[in-house]
Amino acid sequence: MLRTLLFAGFAAIFLLLLxxxxxxxxxxxxxxxxxxxxxxxxxxxxxxxxxxxxxGDRKYELACENNRTILQLYSGRYYVxxxxxxxxxxRVVDTGLKKDDCSSLPLHSLTDANFSYGDPYRLSYKTSDVxxxxxxxxxxxxxxxxxxxxxxNSSSNSSLSSMQTYSxxxxxxxxxxxxxxxxxxxxxxxxxTTGQEIDNSLPDIHNRLLxxxxxxxxxxxxxxxxxxxxxxxxxxxxxxxxxIFFGVPCVLIFLIYKWKRRxxxxxxxxxxxxxxxxxxxxxxxxxxxxxxxxxxxxEKLGEGGYGSVYKGxxxxxxxxxxxxxxxxxxxxxxxxxxxxxxxxxxxxxxxxLIGFCVEGSKQALVYDFMPNGxxxxxxxxxxxxxxxxSFEKMYQISLGxxxxxxxxxxxxxxxxxxxxIKPHNxxxxxxxxxxxxxxxxxxxxxxxxxxxxxxxxxxxxxxxAPELFYKNIGGVSYKADVFSFGMLLMEMAGRRRNLNVFAxxxxxxxxxxxxxxxxxxxxxxxxxxxxxxxxxxxxxMVLIALWCIQFKPSERPSMHKVIEMLEGKVDQLQMPPKPFxxxxxx
Ligand SMILES: *[C@@H]1O[C@H](CO)[C@@H](O)[C@H](O)[C@H]1NC(C)=O
Ligand SMILES: *[C@@H]1O[C@H](CO)[C@@H](O)[C@H](O)[C@H]1NC(C)=O
Ligand SMILES: *[C@@H]1O[C@H](CO)[C@@H](O)[C@H](O)[C@H]1NC(C)=O
Ligand SMILES: *[C@@H]1O[C@H](CO)[C@@H](O)[C@H](O)[C@H]1NC(C)=O
Ligand SMILES: *[C@@H]1O[C@H](CO)[C@@H](O)[C@H](O)[C@H]1NC(C)=O
Numbered sequence: 001m002l003r004t005l006l007f008a009g010f011a012a013i014f015l016l017l018l019x020x021x022x023x024x025x026x027x028x029x030x031x032x033x034x035x036x037x038x039x040x041x042x043x044x045x046x047x048x049x050x051x052x053x054x055x056g057d058r059k060y061e062l063a064c065e066n067n068r069t070i071l072q073l074y075s076g077r078y079y080v081x082x083x084x085x086x087x088x089x090x091r092v093v094d095t096g097l098k099k100d101d102c103s104s105l106p107l108h109s110l111t112d113a114n115f116s117y118g119d120p121y122r123l124s125y126k127t128s129d130v131x132x133x134x135x136x137x138x139x140x141x142x143x144x145x146x147x148x149x150x151x152x153n154s155s156s157n158s159s160l161s162s163m164q165t166y167s168x169x170x171x172x173x174x175x176x177x178x179x180x181x182x183x184x185x186x187x188x189x190x191x192x193t194t195g196q197e198i199d200n201s202l203p204d205i206h207n208r209l210l211x212x213x214x215x216x217x218x219x220x221x222x223x224x225x226x227x228x229x230x231x232x233x234x235x236x237x238x239x240x241x242x243x244i245f246f247g248v249p250c251v252l253i254f255l256i257y258k259w260k261r262r263x264x265x266x267x268x269x270x271x272x273x274x275x276x277x278x279x280x281x282x283x284x285x286x287x288x289x290x291x292x293x294x295x296x297x298x299e300k301l302g303e304g305g306y307g308s309v310y311k312g313x314x315x316x317x318x319x320x321x322x323x324x325x326x327x328x329x330x331x332x333x334x335x336x337x338x339x340x341x342x343x344x345x346x347x348x349x350x351x352x353l354i355g356f357c358v359e360g361s362k363q364a365l366v367y368d369f370m371p372n373g374x375x376x377x378x379x380x381x382x383x384x385x386x387x388x389x390s391f392e393k394m395y396q397i398s399l400g401x402x403x404x405x406x407x408x409x410x411x412x413x414x415x416x417x418x419x420x421i422k423p424h425n426x427x428x429x430x431x432x433x434x435x436x437x438x439x440x441x442x443x444x445x446x447x448x449x450x451x452x453x454x455x456x457x458x459x460x461x462x463x464x465a466p467e468l469f470y471k472n473i474g475g476v477s478y479k480a481d482v483f484s485f486g487m488l489l490m491e492m493a494g495r496r497r498n499l500n501v502f503a504x505x506x507x508x509x510x511x512x513x514x515x516x517x518x519x520x521x522x523x524x525x526x527x528x529x530x531x532x533x534x535x536x537x538x539x540x541m542v543l544i545a546l547w548c549i550q551f552k553p554s555e556r557p558s559m560h561k562v563i564e565m566l567e568g569k570v571d572q573l574q575m576p577p578k579p580f581x582x583x584x585x586x
Pocket of ligand 4: 149
């Protein structure tokens with residue numbers, strides 16, 4: 001037993017010595033750019049079939065045939081029209097569709113249902129489907145758009161026109177009640193309506209299909225070589241020497257501890273973690289580096305149970321927030337949680353971890369600096385200096401937060417549950433783009449685990465899902481984050497009224513149940529100086545929040561659904577069941 005462990009330890013040290021060089025070698029090969037037809041830049045994570053072995057990621061392989069870029073997706077073949085590396089989307093068009101021939105149809109359905117956990121792509125946030133419907137009798141309904149003008153003129157008789165059926169297209173998420181008796185749905189193609197409304201004419205629908213469907217890909221730092229340039233041994237020999245100097249005793253202590261079945265010291269646990277997770281993207285800084293970038297910890301930004309946050313500046317001039325973790329936490333678990341979760345992901349609405357520092361008991365995390373602070377200051381403004389955000393802005397922020405959480409839930413090969421969504425943990429950059437932060441309580445799980453096991457309650461009162469403290473409600477899952485998001489959304493929508501509501505009524509009134517009762521009685525919640533549009537936005541947010549804070553996890557929507565609802569129209573929202581939610585009831 002001990003011998004195996006010792007051997008593993010020495011193998012690890014050997015690997016560590018080897019790493020920086022092999023990595024550099026791979027890195028150069030890894031940076032390749034190809035092109036094909038109308039796609040001028042095919043680069044990471046994409047690769048072409050004939051690219052060198054180290055290029056891109058095999059999960060994102062494209063083909064170049066007759067000067068067209070082709071994506072094979074499940075059983076379908078798609079032309080690639082555009083790759084947007086900023087938004088991380090790839091726009092594809094079914095190869096069955098022909099320009100100037102509106103009788104040409106997609107060859108395959110493509111909807112949410114085709115994608116599952118762990119797949120390299122999913123449909124971007126769509127707001128509509130194009131349904132191809134075949135009916136035995138003519139249908140007289142404004143929903144059903146007759147395909148006849150298109151099918152008749154086709155040079156070859158398509159299956160649709162050769163059979164004695166009537167063909168229609170219906171553009172919407174079709175409900176069962178939308179389907180006429182004699183009809184059946186053939187193909188369904190989901191597409192992202194990026195701003196423009198469809199005018200429901202046949203040529204317009206065809207053009208929309210020809211424009212294509214946006215697929216989102218996931219940027220996970222799953223491979224050593226995606227992160228080589230920022231691997232945590234920047235200072236060559238000295239760093240390696242230091243590594244061995246500290247590393248060997250540490251590994252030995254670790255082995256002896258393990259052997260004696262004792263718990264690890266915090267330092268060793270972290271070292272162990274870092275050494276076994278060599279795919280980390282963030283940079284490792286020395287403590288003296290940290291001191292330099294914060295100018296000796298002069299400007300404090302905040303303080304909490306976790307420790308203190310200081311403002312800092314990198315050599316490049318980039319502003320950062322440096323979180324010094326209080327070293328009392330058991331085994332450095334907070335530190336490991338943060339680095340393990342956000343250290344390997346990248347999303348517009350998740351705070352970016354730039355680097356970290358571990359030296360003995362000193363642990364620091366280095367993030368992008370967020371000049372506008374945290375959301376709580378805008379929801380519950382205490383000081384005059386905080387500008388009040390418009391309803392539209394609040395709505396945009398809530399949508400951003402939803403995207404961030406959805407990414408955590410679906411984004412990578414691991415599902416990340418945050419367990420502490422609250423206004424305090426939503427940071428705002430200079431454009432008020434929200435970033436989900438503070439992953440101290442987060443856990444990651446293999447994506448196929450729907451119910452997770454937890455030790456100890458986690459979260460913040462007022463935002464914590466009931467299943468986290470009541471055992472008999474059901475298992476803990478991503479729906480716990482949905483609940484917290486619901487509470488957050490409720491506060492965002494209700495922030496202006498909170499005071500008024502509490503002034504008019506007694507302070508005992510719990511806003512969510514008050515709002516529910518208002519809606520249930522067919523009344524709207526009134527907002528003093530809000531325009532009609534703002535009233536609608538607020539109503540939408542509160543209704544969705546009520547769905548999210550349902551007592552039973554199974555009744556709550558997924559974050560994907562939440563985004564769909566947020567982006568949809570308020571009249572399409574159904575009234576949720578009464579959430580079991582007053583503090584007295586709990
Ligand atoms: C390939 O496509 C590009 C852009 O569509 C075009 O400029 C180029 O001439 C094409 N090459 C060939 C060989 O067809
Ligand atoms: C998507 O799923 C449907 C139904 O299972 C299937 O018919 C279709 O071929 C799938 N699409 C692709 C591109 O594989
Ligand atoms: C279709 O329905 C509308 C009203 O529902 C009616 O005015 C019209 O005559 C109908 N057309 C046909 C062809 O049945
Ligand atoms: C189909 O042909 C008819 C006349 O034969 C013509 O009026 C109509 O515009 C054509 N439709 C399309 C989509 O080309
Ligand atoms: C298409 O079908 C119609 C009848 O369904 C037939 O009259 C016509 O000749 C066919 N056209 C072709 C090109 O096969």
